[in-house]
Amino acid sequence: MGATGFALFDTALGHCALAWGPHGLTGVQLPEADAAATRARMVQRFPALDEAEPDATAEKAIAAIQRLLAGDPDDLGDIALDMRGVSAFHQRVYALVRRIPPGQTRTYGEVAEALGDKGFARAVGQAMGLNPFAPVVPCHRVLAAGNKPGGFSAGGGALTKLRMLAIEGARPNGMGALFDPY
Numbered sequence: 001m002g003a004t005g006f007a008l009f010d011t012a013l014g015h016c017a018l019a020w021g022p023h024g025l026t027g028v029q030l031p032e033a034d035a036a037a038t039r040a041r042m043v044q045r046f047p048a049l050d051e052a053e054p055d056a057t058a059e060k061a062i063a064a065i066q067r068l069l070a071g072d073p074d075d076l077g078d079i080a081l082d083m084r085g086v087s088a089f090h091q092r093v094y095a096l097v098r099r100i101p102p103g104q105t106r107t108y109g110e111v112a113e114a115l116g117d118k119g120f121a122r123a124v125g126q127a128m129g130l131n132p133f134a135p136v137v138p139c140h141r142v143l144a145a146g147n148k149p150g151g152f153s154a155g156g157g158a159l160t161k162l163r164m165l166a167i168e169g170a171r172p173n174g175m176g177a178l179f180d181p182y
Contacts, residue, residue, distance in 0.1 A: 003020075003022075003052065003055050004019075004020065004021040004022070004026075004049055004052075005019070005020065005049055005050055005051065005052030005053075005054070005058075006018065006019040006020070006027075006042045006046055006049050006050075006051055006052070007051060007052060007053065007054045007058065007062070008035055008038055008039055008042070008051070009062045009065075009066065010066070011031070011065065011066050011069040011070070012066075012069045012070045012071075012167065013030065013031050013069050013160070013163065013164070014031030014032075014034075014038075014155075015031050015032075015034065015035040015038045016028065016029060016030055016031055016038065016065060016069075017029040017038050017039070017041075017042045018054075018058060018061060018062065018065070019042065019045070019046045019049055020054065020055065020057065020058040020061075021082055023080070023082035023084065024057075024079070024080030024081045024082040025058070025061060025079060025080065025081050025082060025133065025136065026046070026082045026132075027042075027045055027046060027132045027133065028065070028132070028133050028134060028135070028136055029041055029042055029045070030134055030135065030154035030155060030160065031154075031155050031156070031160075032155040033155060037155070038155075039051070045132075057080070060079075061076075061079045061136070064076055064078075064079060065135065065136070068102065068135060068168075069135070069164070069167060070167070071167050071168070071169075073101070073102040073103060073168065073169075074102065075098070075099075075101060075102060075138075076098075076135070076136045076138075077098060077099075079136050081094075081133055081136060081137070086132070089123065089127070090127045090130065092115060093111065093115065093123075093124055093127040093128075094127070094131065094133070094137040096111055096114050096115065097111060097128075097137055097138060097139060097141065097142060098136075098137055098138070100138060100141045100142070102138075102141075102168045102169075103168045103169045103170050104141065104170065105141050105142070105143050105147065105165065105170055106141065106142055106143070107121075107142070107143050107144065107145055107147065108121040108122070108124045108125045108128070108142060108143070108144060108145070108150070109121045109145060111124045111142055112124045121145075124142070125144075125150065125151075128142050129151060129153050130153075131153075134154060135164065139152075140152065140160075140161045140164040140165060141165070141168075141170070149161050149162055
C-alpha cells in the first residue's frame with residue numbers, strides 16, 4: 001500500500017467502505033441506510049481522504065470482507081491494519097478479538113479475563129464501541145453478559161450485529177430465534 005483513499009463496495013449487508021494508507025487499512029465502515037449515507041460517514045471520518053479506486057491490497061481486503069459477509073468463514077486475519085492513533089489498550093483488545101473464529105462468540109467479560117482482569121469488561125465494551133475496523137476486528141462476535149447482543153454502533157444497531165452472527169452461523173446460548181438474519 002502506498003496511496004491513500006477510501007472506497008465504497010457492495011456486500012450482502014449493503015454498501016460498506018474502507019479507507020487505506022501506506023501502513024494498512026485506516027478504517028472500515030459497515031453499511032449505513034444507503035450508499036450516500038455510507039459515503040457521508042466516510043467523508044466525516046476521513047476528511048483528508050478522497051474517494052479513489054482501491055489499490056491491490058485494499059482490493060484484496062474488499063474481496064475478503066465481501067466473502068465474510070456472504071457467509072465464507074474467513075477470519076480476515078491477514079488484513080493489515082494501521083493502528084497508529086489507537087490506544088495501546090484498544091490494540092490489545094482488538095488483537096484478542098481478531099482471534100475469535102467466525103461463528104463463535106465471546107462475552108465482554110471473557111475478553112476482559114483473557115486480558116488478565118475480568119474488571120476490564122466495561123473497557124472492552126468501550127473499545128468495541130470505538131472499533132474503527134469492523135468487521136475486520138469482529139466486534140460483532142463480542143456479546144454482553146448472558147450472551148445478550150448488547151450495543152452495536154454500526155448502522156442498524158444490534159439487529160445488524162445479530163444478522164452478521166447469523167450469516168456466520170453463530171448460535172450463542174439463549175439467542176435462538178433472534179438469529180434469523182432476514
